[in-house]
Amino acid sequence: MSAYEGFVAVHKYQLASIPEELWQPLFMKLGEDYLDAGNFVELHQGDIVPGYSVHTKKDVTLKKHSDIFLIDHAWTTTPKEAKQQLRDNETLLDRMESIMDIEKEELADDEEEDEVEHDDEVVKMVAEQADVSYGEAKKALEEENYEVLNAIMKLTMDEEHKKEADRLQEQVINQILASGRPQEKEEEERKEKEEAHKKRLEELLERRVERVYCQMWSYLQTYSFSVLQQDGEPKAQTAWYACDEVGSALCHSSDPSVVCVPFIFSRGASGMIPYSVMFPIKDIKAGEPLTCDLLPKNLERPIDRKAYLLAFQQRLLADEDVQKITKELVDSYKAYQTSLEATQPPKSSKITNSEESVKALLSHPAEKAKEPVKVASTTPFVCDNLKLANTKLVTDEDKADIIWRSQDFMEWDSLKEHQTINQFPNEFCLTFKQNLAALIQKTYGSPEWVPRTYNLVTQLGEVVGNYLNNEESKSDNLWILKPWNLARGIDISINRSLPELIRTHDSAVPMIAQKYLTKPCLYNGKKFDLRYIVLLRQIEPTMIACVYNMFWIRLANKKFNLDDLDDYERQFTVMNYSKYEMTQLDYKSFIYHMEKENNIKWADVQNDINQAMKDVLAAAATQPQPLGLVPDKKPGFDAFSMYGFDVMLTDDFKPKIIEVNFSPDCTRACKYDPDFVNNIISVVDSRAGDAEKGLKSFTVL
Structure with missing residues (x-):
């Protein structure tokens, strides 16, 4: 096999998007790292766009598919690492300022001592x-x-x-x-001057880094790749990269003259080298600008495509009217908001809230009362804390009466009629953040007890319209970005930049944008959220749900303000899965101090929280799958589920349901209450224990 044939075999998937007549010249240029675009094109400043654009030279024309050019990647980064990389590499910072047409700020001369004027x-x-x-x-x-x-x-x-x-x-x-x-004294003065000069340099560097970070979303491109984890499963990741001066000067057009796509060149044992390749897809006259389509191919709705363009305002061609796009997006958002406000929740008689009726529904036939309840569990805190006399732990799920897994269960057809599983089919409708948002919006519209939430994959136009409307009305525009299905504070960030918000659409892990709570209720000046354990016992024929009376307070480590959005210990409350120390509060002491410091009755606040959690579960219990939990036909098994509800309070003590978590880790709950597992199992199956006694640890929703 020749070297060229080997090249084609290794890169065949990437070559599929490139005309075959350009494969050979691409192979030659890659082998020599031959960056010859400068022989054909030149940069213009302020010509058709405020910044740089790239044009064919005055004496050069390019024919369709006539040549292919290598575009170097000047910077490869991630959103989390970008600022530190810029701080650590001033050469990179200088180059990014140049590429992004940002005027470099120089350090002013140290202030000279004021001369005393003669009086x-x-x-x-x-x-x-x-x-x-x-x-x-x-x-x-x-x-x-x-x-x-x-x-x-x-x-x-x-x-x-x-x-x-x-x-x-x-x-x-x-x-x-x-x-x-x-x-x-002289040495002291010298040190003071040095420290002052050093501080001014650090402040200057931070301003420069911040300007590049804010601007980079208009220039960075992406490609996705997979990395094998320790368990052998691939994990999708996104590489964010800035092209060199030529690639970064390409303007957008919906009728482009060139294609510019990433191409990862494999040199065998020497490793992989990332480039982009550019080639003309139409004839380009001398002096004409080169344009490419900057929009992702997965954007199908026209409103989403227009919204995405606003991430590249400085690179739009003159015929793209930003003001027109803005107006259209705001009008679209207002229409969407009107439709949400008109949503009427379904009327249903399925919701049970009588404790007596719940007790009756939970009881089992008397003849089975003496039979031992076999429990199979892969959940350590269940195995370690189940102490009911009429239960028996077994390892074979086929022989179990109750199956309690901490992993997703998918073998529904294997369950028998007498078995109870700790999951409902399709409970992703609650535990995936984008699905929870869709469920609430379809059922209630836009209730006060949830933050405004958008799916950045399917609702880009709506969230950008909301952002622009907030801008017009001078409302705050802070958004928290979260992965669809990750917990424990993983990969979340706070955002106030529209381009960054838009470009989060390109993340390999799909994300939601949720309105950030800028006026939260505080405890000793610190943010907190509340974790409730909610048991959903059944959804058919009536919904039975109850919340454990003991709850957990997760407290930020630093006092809250909006000055430093990057300070995790100030803005976030989940510390027990991070490198930071966790402050633990007893819920009874918390209630006492909240009532004393704020002159409130916690029972009133708790009633509002309980009603909000009940409304969430009621939506799932009344909506058919896949939007909700209601199956097409009655299943041949029993089910229950335990969810972790995360709740925040506004500064006027109104609840906000932040998210609902699947199979929450209750090891800490068992330490506070050794009967935690026993109470749950008793309520799930009264043959195992006293359901009435177990219910005393719950409040029926």
């Missing part, structure tokens, strides 16, 4: 008092650093006294010099 009246007064000339008075003032009395004494003292004063002064100075104090 004519003071000089005249000294001259008069000392009976000397104006010039002599001025000179004495300068020598005495404009200390008026010292200047007059100097001028009026006779020669004998002057000699004695000078002798004493010299003696004192010699003693001071011998003690080293002037040197100490």
